[in-house]
Amino acid sequence: MEQVTAMKQSTIDQKPSIYSLQLQELKEWLKENNEKAFRAEQIFDWLYTKRVTSFEDMTNLSKQLRDRLESAFTLTTLKTIIQQQSSDGTIKFLFELHDGYSIETVLMRHDYGNSVCVTTQVGCRIGCTFCASTLGGLKRNLEAGEIVAQVVKVQQALDKTDERVSSVVIMGIGEPFDNFDHMLSFLKIINHDKGLNIGARHITVSTSGIIPKIYKFADENMQINFALSLHAPNTELRSRLMPINRAYKLPDLMDAIRYYINKTGRRVSFEYGLFGGVNDQVEHAEELARLIKGLKCHVNLIPVNYVPERDYVRTPREQIINFEKTLKNHGINVTVRREQGHDIDAACGQLRAKERKEETR
Numbered sequence: 001m002e003q004v005t006a007m008k009q010s011t012i013d014q015k016p017s018i019y020s021l022q023l024q025e026l027k028e029w030l031k032e033n034n035e036k037a038f039r040a041e042q043i044f045d046w047l048y049t050k051r052v053t054s055f056e057d058m059t060n061l062s063k064q065l066r067d068r069l070e071s072a073f074t075l076t077t078l079k080t081i082i083q084q085q086s087s088d089g090t091i092k093f094l095f096e097l098h099d100g101y102s103i104e105t106v107l108m109r110h111d112y113g114n115s116v117c118v119t120t121q122v123g124c125r126i127g128c129t130f131c132a133s134t135l136g137g138l139k140r141n142l143e144a145g146e147i148v149a150q151v152v153k154v155q156q157a158l159d160k161t162d163e164r165v166s167s168v169v170i171m172g173i174g175e176p177f178d179n180f181d182h183m184l185s186f187l188k189i190i191n192h193d194k195g196l197n198i199g200a201r202h203i204t205v206s207t208s209g210i211i212p213k214i215y216k217f218a219d220e221n222m223q224i225n226f227a228l229s230l231h232a233p234n235t236e237l238r239s240r241l242m243p244i245n246r247a248y249k250l251p252d253l254m255d256a257i258r259y260y261i262n263k264t265g266r267r268v269s270f271e272y273g274l275f276g277g278v279n280d281q282v283e284h285a286e287e288l289a290r291l292i293k294g295l296k297c298h299v300n301l302i303p304v305n306y307v308p309e310r311d312y313v314r315t316p317r318e319q320i321i322n323f324e325k326t327l328k329n330h331g332i333n334v335t336v337r338r339e340q341g342h343d344i345d346a347a348c349g350q351l352r353a354k355e356r357k358e359e360t361r
């Protein structure tokens with residue numbers, strides 16, 4: 001294992017990804033290199049509208065500028081290792097990064113369009129007890145460009161059928177607020193009208209509850225959708241499911257959520273995974289209703305897939321319906337998330353965990 005790690009580190013390419021740059025940053029780089037600033041928009045057009053795969057293809061730029069770009073930046077930062085398609089159209093991608101680590105990205109099909117779920121870290125250190133992504137710990141943060149490149153890669157796959165990525169959810173592997181600056185940079189690039197031009201209201205970020213970053217995010221006042229992985233209606237149960245709750249306790253977390261709602265005027269989504277016999281009883285639904293009473297919010301109930309490395313089992317269908325009904329009786333907006341990709345390792349981190357097991361055999 002030590003040898004593998006050493007080899008991975010020695011192959012790290014030091015050049016930054018061009019997808020990490022905001023339009024303004026690219027303009028500044030061009031000026032420093034005695035090039036006209038308007039070239040930045042041409043380059044963005046090649047990157048995000050024409051979606052070329054080499055600097056050489058940027059044919060309205062001089063050869064000298066293409067060579068400069070080539071020596072300063074990387075363009076192809078992700079290599080597709082696996083592309084698995086489910087019977088419902090969901091596609092899971094396993095990408096290899098320049099240093100040999102692998103990450104997952106998922107394309108989901110909805111009536112309202114194509115949604116991409118991106119990864120923000122290699123692994124995760126949050127330690128949620130139901131999550132396969134945390135098993136190997138955190139290896140490193142992704143650069144903004146590595147997150148942007150996931151959306152570009154999926155869009156390139158969709159280009160073949162003339163389809164478009166219409167929404168993005170930051171709910172893949174990793175805790176986005178643990179990689180806050182790169183996540184913010186990513187959001188700005190995909191939202192920019194000269195970038196991927198994905199509307200703010202079609203972007204959702206989800207956190208496990210890093211309180212200081214919730215305040216910081218609220219102060220950014222971006223009009224994107226915000227979700228909290230709640231999963232439990234009280235401190236004791238939440239600490240059991242999500243160790244982060246020991247550092248950032250539920251009452252303080254709810255204060256941060258109230259701050260976010262007041263500051264942005266936006267609704268919060270509470271993600272609530274249903275774990276058989278753990279947090280899925282009617283009493284839990286009653287307690288949850290009391291916890292979020294009066295908040296501008298919505299609850300997403302997620303019947304959790306069985307995770308082979310963990311002990312959790314699925315909640316029976318009837319129990320899901322009872323839970324939903326209880327919340328509705330309290331006037332709470334609630335939906336049960338439709339499962340996607342059930343036949344292709346759909347839970348967060350499963351594909352990567354499986355790969356890792358095979359790698360280490």
Ligand code: SF4
Nearest residue numbers: 124126128131134174
């Ligand atoms: S659920 Fe999300 S935050 Fe929790 S361990 Fe998994 S990847 Fe990290």
